[in-house]
Amino acid sequence: MTDNDLPPRLGNLTFHGPLSEERAVRMIERIAAVSPATVLDIGSGWGELLMRVLEAAPDASGVGIDINAEDLARGRLLAEEKGLADRVEFVEESALGTERGPVDAILCLGSSQALCDPDLPHDPAAALRELRRLVRPGGRVVLGEGFWERTPTDEELAGMWPGARPDDHLLLGPLVDLAIEAGFRPAWIETASREEWEEFESGYRHDTEVWLAANPGHPLATETRERADRQRASWLKGYRNVLGIAYLTLVPVD
Template sequence: MTTPPHRTRLTFHGPLSDTRADAVVRRLVRHRPTTVLDIGCGSGELMLRVLATAPEAAGTGIDLDTDDLARGRKAAADRGLASRARFLEESATGTTRGPADLVLCVGSSQALGDRLPEALGELRRLVTDHGRVLLGEGFWQRTPAPGELSRMWPDAAVTDHHDLATLVDLAIEAGFRPEWTETASLDEWEAFESGYLADTEVWLAEHPRHPLAEETRQRVDRHRARWLAYRGVLGLAYLTLVPTA
């Protein structure tokens, strides 16, 4: 039976362009990391780009999604990086995989704690004193209206995120200085969200009477409605953080 394709057009599982990713990688490898830890790595695309740029480095990605981990292992093998990249199926809660010279945590802080200060404290624990952390974290670009919140994810609340200034302040309070602060553009968000759904939308158009069509249509329509509700309201910050002595 033909099944709907899933995420085949995405390079990253988040609003991140190739141009930004390459610039981020160049910045992250300037301090010559030899150990890389990727929290909630998914298929580990950013970690693999770091390893390709820093040949002296070895990386460990941890995640609970077996399909993403399998894609990561295949990508590492295809690029000749399998000897330096490990993909482990395990929880990041209380992980003992650190400290590492470079810690990547992009859209995955919830894996380290229910509250952001707790997650930032864990990131400080997991990075070496002269290392770097790349934190990709959501923030409100403006306070969402009640009607907007009601159309986002279930039980969405203003307290789900901070504004950008508060996010940076929390990182400083956790023992970091922000070396670089940047945010995903609207183009990056639209490319990500459209790419997330594109293949499935095409499949629905071509298989309108498929036994899975109605269930798939409801799921896709629900996802699209949510992201159009937070479009221009929810941002994603990429913070390059330096641990303080």
Template sequence: MTDTKIDGPPRLSRLTFHNPLSEDRASRLVQRVARNSPSTVLDIGCGWGEFMMRVLVAAPGATGRGVDINAEDLERGRREAEGRGLAGRVEFLEKSAQDADLGSADLVLCLGSSQALSSVAPPEFTLEALRALRGLVNDGGRVLLGEGFWERTPTAEELAGMWPGAAVTDHHDLATLLDLAVAAGFRPEWTETANLDEWEEFESGYQADLEVWLAQNPGHPSAAETRERLDRHRAQWMTYRGLLGIAYLTLVPAQ
């Protein structure tokens, strides 16, 4: 999913998280990873860092670093951190996760961003990203991975209706994903998956600002391009709805 800034509407203002993640699940995940008392948090592909900042609130002694290449999201994160009194405890870096010297952390977050850690083509990139995460987390720490998986194997017709170039090899099934995490040097402490309500909340929120703007500005010079993009993405979503899942894996580095 590619974000293109269109003159006029706000960008993704309806989304709290840039993932299919409900408030209830986010709260449980935050408490689970904060229970390990991390002192350092690293967020790969952080966006505006909502989840990371909630961890910092739950772990008052922790500091955080968020890494992303989207300057607009990072600026939103800095504003949010300032408003929550976290500016002195969190840093937002506009860098590629592959190019940056990320160091290591007690808690590494990678929520829907594993592609930022590997340039290897699917399906091998998943294992490479997991190995990179193992190298970033301190012994005794945790990784929270949000990763896509196939709920079932999609047909050729279904793949043709998804994102350009969609292939069966773009994702694994959940069992294989867990096996790859173990092969990369982790033990899965907790496994959970987003439900349909969370997906619908996310996908609707992803489009909502532009849909309302388009309805109110049909004559804008960007309206035709915006309409085509929204209709295309909605058709893709209706195709992978119920097929594409996302797992939230709390991973313990094996020593």
């Protein structure tokens, strides 16, 4: 079986999260305005946002760290295509306790769990303390973090990921309070729109759904179909309009 026989993975996504082009541009402008020399992307995936920051800040270099080798390889190819291979490095390693700071700017979108002990429940307060440790005075952190739009019902929780609990996330206010307690001021607070969520959720499965329609008898079709159906049901019957993503642009307090 060759790679061409396998269902495609995330090829229809620009960013690995509910993030529009328009919002990304504004985020990048706010980071580039402080002229960072060093940028760290925690849980970078293929690093599209990281490379756009480097394009907007031509004196900067960047490092993307992730544990997914396939995504990192995609990032290296994109860096070659964009002419950024000499300014960005993609490294396969854990972010837990990383010594890749302090830096001038940090991106951590949907990846704060990478900064926390995997044997303990996710702790956004611990992740924020780590981000504060890793950023230089005068720098910027862009954190993309899940939060509850409202407290989910038992029925909604049952439709989400296995073992979903009310304390898996905070409401937005308490999340921002944690950022302040960790030593930041929230310079910009924004949240993903319904349209951004729908673009992401549909884009996440688009190539797989098209592949399934064209390959119903493939040896991997049953497994792939069940996985796609579970993912879609988890969104539509569980966290849709309940789980939000906050994008916080944070400034460290001197």
